[in-house]
Amino acid sequence: MAVQREPAASPRVTPAVEFRNVSYTAGDTPVLRGVTLAVQPGETLVLLGRSGSGKTTALKLINALLMPASGEVRVAGQSTTAWDPVRLRRRTGYVIQETGLFPHWTVAANVGTVPRLEGWPPDRIAARTRELLTLLHLPPDEYAGRFPHQLSGGQRQRVGVARALAADPDLLLFDEPFGALDPVTRTEVQREFRTLVASLGKAAVFVTHDVREALLLATRIGLLRNGALELVETPGNFRASSHPEARAFLECLQ
Amino acid sequence: MTPAEIWRLTVEHAALTGAALGIAAGLGLPGGVAMARSVRTRGIFLGAAGVVQTIPSLALFGFLIPLPFIGGIGKGTAIVALALYALLPVLRNTVTGILGVDPAVRESAVAMGMTQAQLLWQVELPLAARTILAGIRIATVTTIGTATIAAAIGGGGLGVFIFRGLASVDTAQILAGAIPAAAMALLAEGGLTWAERRLSPY
Numbered sequence: 098m099a100v101q102r103e104p105a106a107s108p109r110v111t112p113a114v115e116f117r118n119v120s121y122t123a124g125d126t127p128v129l130r131g132v133t134l135a136v137q138p139g140e141t142l143v144l145l146g147r148s149g150s151g152k153t154t155a156l157k158l159i160n161a162l163l164m165p166a167s168g169e170v171r172v173a174g175q176s177t178t179a180w181d182p183v184r185l186r187r188r189t190g191y192v193i194q195e196t197g198l199f200p201h202w203t204v205a206a207n208v209g210t211v212p213r214l215e216g217w218p219p220d221r222i223a224a225r226t227r228e229l230l231t232l233l234h235l236p237p238d239e240y241a242g243r244f245p246h247q248l249s250g251g252q253r254q255r256v257g258v259a260r261a262l263a264a265d266p267d268l269l270l271f272d273e274p275f276g277a278l279d280p281v282t283r284t285e286v287q288r289e290f291r292t293l294v295a296s297l298g299k300a301a302v303f304v305t306h307d308v309r310e311a312l313l314l315a316t317r318i319g320l321l322r323n324g325a326l327e328l329v330e331t332p333g334n335f336r337a338s339s340h341p342e343a344r345a346f347l348e349c350l351q
Numbered sequence: 352m353t354p355a356e357i358w359r360l361t362v363e364h365a366a367l368t369g370a371a372l373g374i375a376a377g378l379g380l381p382g383g384v385a386m387a388r389s390v391r392t393r394g395i396f397l398g399a400a401g402v403v404q405t406i407p408s409l410a411l412f413g414f415l416i417p418l419p420f421i422g423g424i425g426k427g428t429a430i431v432a433l434a435l436y437a438l439l440p441v442l443r444n445t446v447t448g449i450l451g452v453d454p455a456v457r458e459s460a461v462a463m464g465m466t467q468a469q470l471l472w473q474v475e476l477p478l479a480a481r482t483i484l485a486g487i488r489i490a491t492v493t494t495i496g497t498a499t500i501a502a503a504i505g506g507g508g509l510g511v512f513i514f515r516g517l518a519s520v521d522t523a524q525i526l527a528g529a530i531p532a533a534a535m536a537l538l539a540e541g542g543l544t545w546a547e548r549r550l551s552p553y
């Protein structure tokens with residue numbers, strides 16, 4: 098199976114994220130095996146793979162929640178081992194798979210987390226929070242004062258997305274952020290997401306096991322199988338791929 | 352057994368209890384936070400505090416008397432013994448409360464770029480507050496009861512009436528010690544339960 102090389106980007110541009118032969122082991126279990134990958138600014142790389150293929154692990158390596166067993170993960174040209182983890186994480190918006198909203202804080206306080214940690218003035222935080230809630234179809238007058246347990250699963254996920262975007266991060270990491278949405282809302286939010294990310298011009302790494310979502314959102318799709326990155330392709334080439342794992346996913350479209 | 356004497360010993364009892372709880376909280380809260388971070392110290396210290404708890408209280412007071420500095424007859428020894436008893440519920444509930452925080456919530460706090468101190472003060476302690484306060488309530492109520500034994504080693508407090516009453520088979524004396532102690536315990540229980548309810552239910 099010929100693994101195709103990604104098209105070489107202009108060598109002067111520092112990739113937003115770069116994996117150099119990265120392996121990760123949990124205890125004795127290899128979770129990621131020799132992953133090499135570059136995500137350019139402005140690009141949305143979708144990591145597609147079955148459950149347990151290592152997608153979440155790959156994301157956590159980017160914001161230094163995990164460190165590689167071997168190889169190197171570079172963010173904006175600097176190894177995650179060299180970054181101050183707090184600085185790296187504040188410039189990286191992260192939507193975690195289980196949403197992880199702070200249950201003792203209101204929706205507004207949750208969304209304002211990173212701006213507050215960064216010491217923004219309160220009125221600027223309030224304005225930013227309202228702006229994001231409106232953008233994600235959670236009218237602030239109705240939702241800002243609610244607590245996470247007073248929201249539906251899909252609403253919680255949108256608050257998680259708003260929280261990740263709040264401090265205008267340079268890099269966005271999304272771990273199956275739309276899993277709990279009904280298909281109609283999901284399609285709507287996916288469209289908006291694509292426009293939003295495109296307009297922000299930021300690098301994003303988006304994890305999903307939904308091939309339809311991958312094809313819709315990706316500038317390139319990285320296919321993970323058993324911890325190995327099997328393929329990195331544009332959606333167009335991915336559709337035409339003869340790789341058996343890619344075919345297995347594409348058959349879900351019928 | 353004048354009202355003035357009842358009042359004086361009640362105040363003394365409250366002071367003994369308060370001092371012991373102050374020490375237990377002062378050691379137990381930071382200790383519990385540290386133990387929630389480290390599996391090894393957790394085993395050692397919770398084990399040790401648990402062993403202390405199994406020593407009959409009268410015996411513990413007795414064991415402390417011959418010790419230098421903290422020992423001897425009087426209030427100091429009584430306060431140390433009471434603090435040792437109160438330590439376990441404070442430690443245990445602090446550890447339980449912090450470890451009970453949803454791992455996804457903790458992980459997202461770290462992923463948002465919170466420092467360890469921010470994680471502790473903004474997320475872990477507020478979410479553990481109810482459990483920690485419950486530990487303090489249990490420690491308070493048991494200490495008020497156990498403090499009656501302090502009189503046996505010259506620590507004073509309402510136990511003075513109880514021991515005097517036991518020696519002279521005088522029920523009125525015993526009640527003069529027991530009733531204010533019970534009232535104090537009920538008051539503490541009620542007040543702290545109310546405070547727990549007031550905290551957010553998370």
Ligand SMILES: Nc1ncnc2c1ncn2[C@@H]1O[C@H](COP(=O)(O)OP(=O)(O)OP(=O)(O)O)[C@@H](O)[C@H]1O
Pocket residue numbers: 123124126128146147148149150151152153154155194306
């Ligand atoms: N701490 C750990 N200890 C042991 N195994 C682990 C650990 N973390 C992850 N794994 C294993 O690594 C593999 C990849 O996990 P990961 O969470 O990255 O999968 P995923 O692709 O995100 O899956 P899903 O789509 O179900 O979220 C799984 O088989 C998982 O069991």
Ligand SMILES: [Mg+2]
Pocket residue numbers: 152153154194272
């Ligand atoms: Mg996952």
